[in-house]
Amino acid sequence: MSDVDPFTGVPEPLRAAMQARGFATLTAVQRAVLDAGAQEHNVRISSQTGSGKTVAIGLVLAHGLVEPPAITAQPDAPIPPGPRALVITPTRELAVQVRDELKWLLAELNTTVDVVTGGTDVRGEQKMLRRVPTILVGTPGRLLDHIRSGALSCARIEQVVLDEADRMLEMGFRDELDAIIDTLPEQRRSHLVSATFNGVVRGVADRFQGGEATLVTGDNAGEANADIDHVAYLVGRGQSYAALVNALLLAHGQQVLVFVERRTDASDLAERLSADGFAALPFSGDLSQAQRTRTLNAFRNGTIQALCSTDVAARGIDIPDITMVVHMSPPNDADSYTHRAGRTGRAGKRGRSVLLVPTRSEGYMRRILAQAGIDAQWQPIPTAAKVTKAIVKRTRKLLHARLTGEQPPQEKSLAYAELLLADRDPKTVVATLLEMAEPDLARSPMDVPEPEPAPPRRIDTRRRRGPWRPKRGGPSKRGGD
């Protein structure tokens, strides 16, 4: 095996880009698209979250783009200039991420990759489209906008990709999707990509691909990502979910992505956590696109510890260092759970997915987990004593350094303790911790200790504060889903 070139079949310009990016080898699904000879067919890529599906689709697209376009304009029927490939995603942030990923991968292939999404300046995009990118990534509404205004011609599209395909083929997207697909040439390749293709969507998927697709799977096809530990806590009536999330954040001490049901829940939770002294921000369609971008960047670069998000961030978003996902309310279905949880445990790293389950929803949630093929650990709610132990352990070193003036140890998990302690007198913190350590507190688990003298702080998403600087080794090695 060792004498086999792991990049066999990868076009030379892409091999160079991948090696420059630090890839030592291909992931299973990336290897599989090449071995399947997928470059000549419609492809359906189904592989677990965080397994490098975006690069896999880049490999499929690239093989078609190495050759000059087969379509030639006839004198009597001129074909307007336009992109050769189209990638459609269900959210704006995912479109941008996919654009970025394809851009570095295909940089040496004499291609250009660009993106169009709602919430951004239409004129700027029109100008960009006049320069005719080789590959265009976008969300449905804005793509259709450009098609109808005449700014975008799809007459030269050779390949179309639906990212998060099972989501794109759902009812909510169908009308816009059909309208876009109607403008594509009959002669084209149609690709679908997702971690999940449940039975319901498979029929639609078959029709979309004209019944002809090469199925490409990675490791553990159809199984859950084994790098994620799943934990479920039963939450009784009258217990505070926000307090529980507070406790989980304290105990975990690293970045956490919290999923909530509604937009208002996102802002409510972020507000509450901020008042508790955490660096937390909401993320949902309620925000302006500019704020969405700033917030996601703040989470990506480690400026905030907690992102309180609706399902807008449930699919595809690749943030390599997320070690814990919390579901403050149960997901809608098994696939939704798989995708949410899949924001952690990426590219072979381990992650933890924590469910807060209302007692009345236990049966429902057990069915969802079984459907997703996941064996979760059902545990009692962590007691205040346990949470206290974790936070004491984490902050002890830091407090020692503060009090003695020594250099604090460089540990990322301590960085968030640093933020929590920022602007506070170490002696007050010691007093708070002692108070928290009172075993009496363990009696009422939900009465999670709140760091007493925490003044609400505004979180500046533009620059970092304090001496605190975790992050960020390098770009993702494997990319998104």
Add this chain to the structure above:
DNA sequence: AAAAAAC
């Protein structure tokens, strides 16, 4: 029912 997605 709510989330997302065009102005």
